[in-house]
Amino acid sequence: MRFGDHIRNVRETLRKGDKKYSLRQVAIRVGVEPAYLSKIERNVFPPPSEEVIGKLSAELGEDRDVLLAMAGKLSGDLQQVILERPRLFADLIRQMKEAPDQAILRVVREVRDGNW
Amino acid sequence: MRFGDHIRNVRETLRKGDKKYSLRQVAIRVGVEPAYLSKIERNVFPPPSEEVIGKLSAELGEDRDVLLAMAGKLSGDLQQVILERPRLFADLIRQMKEAPDQAILRVVREVRDGNW
């Protein structure tokens, strides 16, 4: 599914329970022109900037990284982490490319629990 | 050190052993205007595109990911890997942010050796 379709789906779903989720009102709360959001939702315009996607994710209760991914963008803070140790993280990510979800989850947990 | 300085250093070093590494000749082999490479090396222009950096890294025998990092860019193929499973990789990277190099290396080796 495209970025715009997803935003529209989520917003329309929220709207059923709360009239505050009209395109116009969401646009204003997020800080963009309603016409702009309209075009984004219909995929007439490409997804907006990272900043706007961030506000949109907060507003709609969606995962920021997932929305960014649907927009083909990678969060700036994650990029920063990688760019500080490029060789290490390049290896890590390329190694994890083929790994099953389970394996990645296990690594995350192990590192979080301090097993290193 | 800035991107341009590094490129100039590496190129000038190579040049001492081989006259083929003049700015002009490298530029031509890489496929850009010499004047452009000149500006890049003096940081008059920002670093070039990922594509040009790729060719430059091959030409100068430098690590592609490191050069890209110096340019503030993240390799497109790495982005792809992350964007396919954004939640998983976002967690992984944020978890690894504070981890010492050793820990990351260990994980890379363990996964490579199939210990999962």
Place this chain on the structure above:
DNA sequence: TATAGTGTGTAGTACATTATACACACAATG
């Protein structure tokens, strides 16, 4: 039925990115 709210069409803008083209002065080489 006036008014307020809704989504959208058309048009235009500001800025960044990623370069090219050409001319020039200087150095090296045959």
Place this chain on the structure above:
DNA sequence: CATTGTGTGTATAATGTACTACACACTATA
């Protein structure tokens, strides 16, 4: 000493990114 090669200055451009402004027709509400 003419030619070839060198790095650089100035000017320009094509494309992409990320929007705004405004008018319009339709719908719901009071």
